[in-house]
């Protein structure tokens with residue numbers, strides 16, 4: 024792992040000391056699951072389950088905080104099983120789906136969430152015409168129940184299509200009281216209000232956490248980074264981890280540690296597990 028400064032290294036050491044009170048918050052795509060062309064074909068890294076269960080034994084809790092619908096993340100990640108194994112060891116796995124709009128935990132195994140926002144159905148009705156108008160009629164449209172994600176990754180010139188689409192979708196979303204969440208070759212349209220920073224603050228308060236690690240890779244993780252940085256400014260030991268890629272580096276300059284993709288995230292979490300166990304022994 025590559026610390027971005029000596030302060031980052033000190034933050035890691037401080038977090039190890041409070042591991043038993045620490046919540047580890049993890050994004051899903053790009054952090055636990057490698058990025059693939061087809062969103063429905065994403066899978067959690069093969070080592071993730073074992074790493075998360077080992078980590079769970081050393082920390083207060085593990086929380087997956089994702090833009091995915093909670094049910095989808097549970098299925099693509101095998102997270103029900105991970106939650107069961109953590110539960111057997113007396114620890115909990117938490118899942119915040121759709122940017123904090125949905126919740127699931129290994130103790131309460133139901134996905135809880137709101138109804139779709141007013142305006143989403145009419146937005147979807149107008150979407151095909153807008154896509155065709157900017158020559159993006161072939162974009163993959165992911166219906167997420169509470170949101171819609173327009174993916175450009177599989178279009179011939181994904182970057183140009185993204186640039187043409189963003190202002191159009193911002194305008195259409197605004198007309199339907201919705202907001203856009205741009206990401207890696209994706210523009211998501213959803214209700215305003217909730218974001219990953221809200222999820223971070225919620226779990227800190229609920230569990231009375233004494234430390235926080237968050238790992239992210241994309242623009243949708245910025246609010247979580249801001250929330251964790253605020254916790255750090257207020258005196259809590261924290262660590263911000265950027266899972267790096269060639270396509271998005273917005274988090275790199277804000278992170279304490281930069282790691283190469285999901286494999287790098289898991290290496291760091293293994294190290295944290297070992298260091299926390301050694302200190303406790």
Ligand SMILES: O=P(O)(O)OC[C@H]1O[C@H](O[C@H]2O[C@H](CO)[C@@H](O)[C@H](O)[C@H]2O)[C@H](O)[C@@H](O)[C@@H]1O
Nearest residue numbers: 051052058059060062065089090091207208209
């Ligand atoms: O918050 P996350 O867990 O990072 O979820 C954000 C979005 O991830 C998914 O899209 C991303 O991953 C796909 C599969 O690797 C990739 O094809 C796409 O280009 C990425 O943007 C997911 O499809 C979205 O619904 C999530 O909101």
